[in-house]
Amino acid sequence: xxxxxxxxxxxxxxxxxxxSFSAVGGKKEGEGPCGSFFDYIDSDxxxxxxxxxxxxxxxxGLALQNAVEKRGIEPEDITLMLGGDLLDQCIGxxxxxxxxxxxxxxxxxxxxxxxxxxxxxxxLTDSGASKITAAITSSHFCTAERQYRFPLGYGGQRTPxxxxxxxxxxALLVEQGDSxxxxxxxTVGRIEDKGITDANNMGAAMAPAAYSTVSRxxxxxxxxxADFDAIVTGDLGNVGxxxxxxxxxxDGLDLREKHVDCGRIIYDQSSQDVHAGGSxxxxxxxxxxxRFLPEIRAxxxxxxxxxxTGALLSPTSSQQGMTIPGISHLVWLSDEKxxx
Amino acid sequence: xxxxxxxxxxxxxxxxxxxSFSAVGGKKEGEGPCGSFFDYIDSDxxxxxxxxxxxxxxxxGLALQNAVEKRGIEPEDITLMLGGDLLDQCIGxxxxxxxxxxxxxxxxxxxxxxxxxxxxxxxLTDSGASKITAAITSSHFCTAERQYRFPLGYGGQRTPxxxxxxxxxxALLVEQGDSxxxxxxxTVGRIEDKGITDANNMGAAMAPAAYSTVSRxxxxxxxxxADFDAIVTGDLGNVGxxxxxxxxxxDGLDLREKHVDCGRIIYDQSSQDVHAGGSxxxxxxxxxxxRFLPEIRAxxxxxxxxxxTGALLSPTSSQQGMTIPGISHLVWLSDEKxxx
Numbered sequence: 001x002x003x004x005x006x007x008x009x010x011x012x013x014x015x016x017x018x019x020s021f022s023a024v025g026g027k028k029e030g031e032g033p034c035g036s037f038f039d040y041i042d043s044d045x046x047x048x049x050x051x052x053x054x055x056x057x058x059x060x061g062l063a064l065q066n067a068v069e070k071r072g073i074e075p076e077d078i079t080l081m082l083g084g085d086l087l088d089q090c091i092g093x094x095x096x097x098x099x100x101x102x103x104x105x106x107x108x109x110x111x112x113x114x115x116x117x118x119x120x121x122x123x124l125t126d127s128g129a130s131k132i133t134a135a136i137t138s139s140h141f142c143t144a145e146r147q148y149r150f151p152l153g154y155g156g157q158r159t160p161x162x163x164x165x166x167x168x169x170x171a172l173l174v175e176q177g178d179s180x181x182x183x184x185x186x187t188v189g190r191i192e193d194k195g196i197t198d199a200n201n202m203g204a205a206m207a208p209a210a211y212s213t214v215s216r217x218x219x220x221x222x223x224x225x226a227d228f229d230a231i232v233t234g235d236l237g238n239v240g241x242x243x244x245x246x247x248x249x250x251d252g253l254d255l256r257e258k259h260v261d262c263g264r265i266i267y268d269q270s271s272q273d274v275h276a277g278g279s280x281x282x283x284x285x286x287x288x289x290x291r292f293l294p295e296i297r298a299x300x301x302x303x304x305x306x307x308x309t310g311a312l313l314s315p316t317s318s319q320q321g322m323t324i325p326g327i328s329h330l331v332w333l334s335d336e337k338x339x340x
Numbered sequence: 341x342x343x344x345x346x347x348x349x350x351x352x353x354x355x356x357x358x359x360s361f362s363a364v365g366g367k368k369e370g371e372g373p374c375g376s377f378f379d380y381i382d383s384d385x386x387x388x389x390x391x392x393x394x395x396x397x398x399x400x401g402l403a404l405q406n407a408v409e410k411r412g413i414e415p416e417d418i419t420l421m422l423g424g425d426l427l428d429q430c431i432g433x434x435x436x437x438x439x440x441x442x443x444x445x446x447x448x449x450x451x452x453x454x455x456x457x458x459x460x461x462x463x464l465t466d467s468g469a470s471k472i473t474a475a476i477t478s479s480h481f482c483t484a485e486r487q488y489r490f491p492l493g494y495g496g497q498r499t500p501x502x503x504x505x506x507x508x509x510x511a512l513l514v515e516q517g518d519s520x521x522x523x524x525x526x527t528v529g530r531i532e533d534k535g536i537t538d539a540n541n542m543g544a545a546m547a548p549a550a551y552s553t554v555s556r557x558x559x560x561x562x563x564x565x566a567d568f569d570a571i572v573t574g575d576l577g578n579v580g581x582x583x584x585x586x587x588x589x590x591d592g593l594d595l596r597e598k599h600v601d602c603g604r605i606i607y608d609q610s611s612q613d614v615h616a617g618g619s620x621x622x623x624x625x626x627x628x629x630x631r632f633l634p635e636i637r638a639x640x641x642x643x644x645x646x647x648x649t650g651a652l653l654s655p656t657s658s659q660q661g662m663t664i665p666g667i668s669h670l671v672w673l674s675d676e677k678x679x680x
Contacts, residue, residue, distance in 0.1 A: 080528060
């Protein structure tokens with residue numbers, strides 16, 4: 001039985017382990033400061049395909065295949081997979097994983113997708129509903145840009161608050177087991193909408209969601225930032241990261257020392273011209289799978305909170321003048337099984 | 341602990357009950373043969389809003405509010421909600437449920453969404469991860485038509501195999517408890533792609549997925565169609581329903597006597613001009629919540645298999661000449677708790 005703690009946090013009752021993980025990325029991501037964390041970098045972002053949409057699917061397939069091979073299993077050993085992406089109707093995932101023939105639940109959490117997938121995978125593995133559970137997501141600069149904003153050839157100016165969609169994918173496997181990293185607890189996000197309408201400032205739209213989830217985790221568990229090596233958010237970028245720390249400070253919670261944002265570290269902001277940072281489902285997913293999970297496995301990180309964030313807008317909602325609701329799901333990752 | 345049966349079926353280990361359900365629909369749905377099953381029918385499909393997208397969100401909010409009120413609880417008593425819809429980035433749901441302030445996981449399964457939501461809600465309630473779990477979805481003819489096909493004013497001809505997207509929403513609550521209907525088991529779908537590329541023939545694209553899931557349920561459990569009052573599929577329509585029965589017959593499985601398809605019964609095909617039948621997430625969801633769950637609660641149906649089906653295409657994938665992958669998730673609903 002899962003153990004509910006407080007209002008919205010759920011602790012694992014078994015040792016739930018992330019047993020394999022893989023990160024795949026594009027050229028720009030390979031050239032950034034996190035380039036060495038990727039298992040594979042594609043040289044032209046086409047991944048051998050003839051459209052960017054097919055490239056994104058191929059990238060997901062590659063990430064999943066890597067994770068499976070590292071674990072030494074076959075794809076059909078996976079008993080359940082959870083995945084989704086930013087493309088309309090999540091076609092990046094549907095076409096990316098169809099050939100693997102694995103029982104599949106589609107999920108949608110925009111850039112929070114890997115948190116949602118890892119949270120659901122952990123809960124369903126903890127309960128025994130699934131034995132080996134995969135979570136996967138991706139984003140691709142060229143598919144997202146032309147779907148959400150402008151045709152690629154248009155060459156529109158980007159505003160200072162805009163973020164650069166990462167071309168990247170992360171895939172991971174969750175099982176009951178005795179090897180770190182372990183999932184200790186998850187906090188499910190609520191949709192937060194503070195009335196932001198600027199689709200080029202998604203960091204501001206998502207920061208309240210991140211804060212809502214992180215603060216509820218601390219409230220539910222009685223833990224504090226001092227108990228963690230890092231509090232990792234998805235892709236708030238420069239603007240959203242500043243807002244998150246300010247929102248926390250108002251409530252007397254100091255996140256500044258422990259806060260790391262994937263959107264701020266995936267690119268070199270002085271040389272890679274990404275404005276407010278990176279974004280996209282693949283940004284947080286690839287750094288989770290390429291950097292943070294390996295660091296916990298190696299014992300260099302002991303406890304982190306991982307809270308990817310998503311902006312639940314669409315071009316249609318923005319064109320109709322709607323606000324941008326945000327959501328963030330949190331996963332506590334640890335090198336100890338522990339008991340709650 | 342959940343109990344895995346065979347390859348992809350999971351039985352509940354506790355008595356998991358669907359404790360409340362509500363169906364809301366549009367004018368055409370109200371005029372059809374299932375009109376009396378809806379809790380509310382809107383007279384002009386705008387649900388008091390000024391755009392069809394906002395109307396779809398308002399419809400979802402209404403369905404959820406109804407389900408909550410029938411159960412005599414407050415929205416904040418819901419510990420987890422799962423929902424999604426057909427619109428790009430699932431905005432129907434994000435804007436429909438944001439104000440309820442409930443921990444929320446977005447899901448995407450196209451027209452199989454209510455099966456996916458009910459399956460996940462059941463598994464997470466069975467394990468104790470959630471106490472009162474909601475699942476919700478919707479579709480709206482006017483939002484789907486202009487997003488997937490043509491502007492509404494264009495008045496394009498529809499092919500004989502095309503289906504009519506229902507304007508409807510279904511919401512339900514799942515809890516551990518002692519009152520029928522009970523969820524006995526779920527079978528998670530796999531993505532099936534038989535190479536269909538005609539976006540106006542989604543029944544044909546989805547039938548293999550429905551058959552894959554239904555046949556795996558029978559294989560995993562050793563049960564047969566004779567054990568059920570009805571085998572209900574989502575929205576295969578006339579073409580897909582015929583294909584499903586043919587696929588089953590090839591394997592010596594006779595579904596014809598027990599098979600009911602929501603897409604075939606939601607409209608009067610002789611007078612409502614819907615060609616191959618109804619479709620959309622709301623079609624199966626509203627008939628599940630408005631017709632089948634009440635019939636089980638009343639003891640008029642004892643055991644049914646409910647397998648909504650989804651076509652995982654997007655306009656972009658179709659324009660790029662891609663095939664249409666399908667998926668179907670199955671839920672065994674019963675008026676007895678039973679033991680597996």
